[in-house]
Amino acid sequence: MLYNIYNWFAAPLSHGFMQNALITAVVVGAVCAVLSCFVVLKGWSLMGDAVSHAVFPGVIIAFWLGVPMALGAFVAGLFCAISVGFLKHHTRIKEDTLMGIVFAGMFALGLVLFQKMDTDQHLKHILFGNLLGVNRELLWQTLAICAIIFTVMMLKKRDLLLYCFDVSHTRVAGLSVNILHYGLLILLSATIVVAMQAVGVILVVAMLISPGITAFVLCKRFDKMLLVAILSSCLTSIFGVICSYHWDSATGATIVLFQAALFVLAVLWAKWRVFLHEKKRFQAA
Secondary structure: OOHHHHHHOOOOOOOHHHHHHHHHHHHHHHHHHHHHHHHHHHOOOOHHHHHHHHHHHHHHOOOOOOHHHHHHHHHHHHHHHHHHHHHHHOOOOOOOHHHHHHHHHHHHHHHHHOEEEOOOOHHHHHHHOOOOOOHHHHHHHHHHHHHHHHHHHHHHHHHHHHHHHHHHHHHHHHOOHHHHHHHHHHHHHHHHHHHHHHHHHHHHHHHHHHHHHHHHHHHOOOOHHHHHHHHHHHHHHHHHHHHHHHHHOOHHHHHHHHHEEEEEHHHHHHHHHHHHHHHHHHHHO
């Protein structure tokens, strides 16, 4: 039995492309998990959805101009986020409504441009991800970008946490709200650009929300929340990659499916803990 379990894990990893996929999924998942904690606390779930969809036209335009597609995606994501902030401060429209309008419009623009590129069908990987197509060069590039994002978030963890909880207190503490606001947006855009190669534009928002909300349900302290989010994201990435090999399913979608299942289990476990606590109180009374 132990041999069968070992073989179940080892068989996919005998292929080089599966090794690259697994490393990429775990690293990207860990970075997304850390950022998702801030996104959930700040209430930016829809912002992550908006930016992830808004990068699509940037990819198409970058391909037309002959520049790196990651650069086009990053610029488009920042443009979307800054546009929402500008419109919020200069109109009476609510932020969630503006996000819906901006990201839907930019995503629709990307689809229109995409339909004009019949000879470049490989760009569909931007929509649905291409984790199994990660080569060594792209792997090292992903590792480098993820290391930078992770280091910045860890160095500025306390400042970002204070900003996510209380903007007024952030000002009183002498911190620049604008720098933290746009800094978090830059981190969000950069993470989306890195993660979209794993799960694609459509599913990347799940990786930016699921680990954080799962940890939020289970934890009351932020440090513990970070650890649980990283652990859950890495485990679902590992099992998602391995299971997608055995099930012959889409790798990115399988990872997200495991994350959704883990969130459901976390909610049920939290409800069960509350039930046991109330039962003990009733018995004690």
